[in-house]
Amino acid sequence: MSALSSALPDFPWDLLEPAKKLAAAHPGGIVDLSIGTPVDSVPQSVRQALADASDAPGYPLTAGTPQLRAAIAGWLARECRASGDLGVLPTIGSKELVAWLPTLLGVRPGDVVVIPSVCYPTYEVGVRLTGAEVIRSDSLTAIGPDPRVKLIWINSPSNPTGRVLPVEHLRKVVDWARERGVTVVSDECYLSLGWETTPVSVLDDRVTGGDYTGVLAVHSLSKRSNLAGYRAGFLGGDPALVNELLTVRKHAGMIVPAPVQAAMVAALTDETHVEQQRERYAARREILRSALVKAGFEISHSEAGLYLWATRGEDCWTTVDRLAQRGILAAPGAFYGPAAAQHVRIAMTATDERVAAAADRLSEPF
Incomplete structure (x- = not known):
């Protein structure tokens, strides 16, 4: 019996473990913006x-x-x-x-x-x-x-x-x-x-x-x-x-x-709870977007959804490492296809406190 898993690519998030360990070592703790996992309460x-x-x-x-x-x-x-x-x-x-x-x-x-x-x-x-x-x-x-x-x-x-x-x-x-x-x-x-x-x-x-x-x-x-x-x-x-x-x-x-x-x-x-959740994400989005632009990132598309699609014009893994050194974990564009090799995905699914922490860390010179 042949293993079906052999036809599949590496599980992307396993490849992010080294960066995750680096980010977790930050004195202020990790700000995980890599996966779009909701953090707010179920209605x-x-x-x-x-x-x-x-x-x-x-x-x-x-x-x-x-x-x-x-x-x-x-x-x-x-x-x-x-x-x-x-x-x-x-x-x-x-x-x-x-x-x-x-x-x-x-x-x-x-x-x-x-x-x-x-x-x-x-x-x-x-x-x-x-x-x-x-x-x-x-x-x-x-x-x-x-x-x-x-x-x-x-x-x-x-x-x-x-x-x-x-x-x-x-x-x-x-x-x-x-x-x-x-x-x-x-x-x-x-x-x-x-x-x-x-x-x-x-x-x-x-x-x-x-x-x-x-x-x-x-x-x-x-x-x-x-x-x-x-x-x-x-x-x-x-x-x-x-x-x-x-x-x-x-x-x-x-x-x-x-x-x-x-x-x-x-x-x-x-739809009331959906509007309330939209307001939370809108506030977090504005904080992260402003901080990323000030840090020298260019935001591509990102007109909808739970992510900011950002680039510094360098290899995505280099950007991931730069962010991890500041305790911020992002998803490399390479996860999403060869054409995305210079982008990272920044999720807005973190608490207000963690989003604020990420914004503070992005103010450090790159």
């Missing part, structure tokens, strides 16, 4: 819903409860401006879905999956698990007339760059894919966190006109509702594709626990 209404549903001795529904399916559909209609007949499905967080989606959709060796040139590493991992070929490209013309292309990932707002794709670009991708029978999957986990522009969903009527054929959108409650520990995600789009995914996931036992499903309903039907 009380969500915690109460989880507790109220905790007596759940039976098996939950893979498709989600009727209440959850209605909450997802309602949220997609309101927040994504989707007016058509959507298929919806809860998932065990979004990373699980990203990693297994190509497999669940039948991508096989000999097929091609297109991912952004700079992107979340799990897109590539998911393709490698199928044995298919990965093409990194942000240009449809660069892909060419390749009949092997079966799936194309887009990500807006982008992780790590914070770039937001306009309506015209999204429509062009969907039209291109439909002409070729290619499935479009849009990772929109940061949709609620626009700063300098308003992100647009691929499900928006301005993109699809209410026709979701061949289109799926992936969402998460980890960032907008601080539910990373709950593993609560969902997708919406083409009912035929969603039904296919549901059928396979039922066989595979990919089921969101019943108490988490109840918590998701509470989170999806309340």
Whole structure:
């Protein structure tokens, strides 16, 4: 039996351990801005819903409860401006879905999956698990007339760059894919966190006109509702594709626990806590952005999401080490693709105290 792991790259965060040890040795302690892990409390209404549903001795529904399916559909209609007949499905967080989606959709060796040139590493991992070929490209013309292309990932707002794709670009991708029978999957986990522009969903009527054929959108409650520990995600789009995914996931036992499903309903039907969390991140973003610019960094894109995409015009690992010497841990751009070799990703997911500490340390001459 061959080891499947041999087809996968090194786990990125393991490579960051030396810098993490250096940063942890700082007299003031580490300021970990490398991973977008929420640090603020789970909303009380969500915690109460989880507790109220905790007596759940039976098996939950893979498709989600009727209440959850209605909450997802309602949220997609309101927040994504989707007016058509959507298929919806809860998932065990979004990373699980990203990693297994190509497999669940039948991508096989000999097929091609297109991912952004700079992107979340799990897109590539998911393709490698199928044995298919990965093409990194942000240009449809660069892909060419390749009949092997079966799936194309887009990500807006982008992780790590914070770039937001306009309506015209999204429509062009969907039209291109439909002409070729290619499935479009849009990772929109940061949709609620626009700063300098308003992100647009691929499900928006301005993109699809209410026709979701061949289109799926992936969402998460980890960032907008601080539910990373709950593993609560969902997708919406083409009912035929969603039904296919549901059928396979039922066989595979990919089921969101019943108490988490109840918590998701509470989170999806309340936007007040999302606005409160946005305000926290907006304040932290301004402090970090100002400090980075004063320290000689250039901020690229970063118009949405939970990260600042920063560069000093040097190798990303050199920048990581410079920051680690100041007790600040950042993610090297190399994690996200060869085109990102001179950038670092700075997360805004730290407490106010740790963000202030990072700003103070960035004032030291580089």
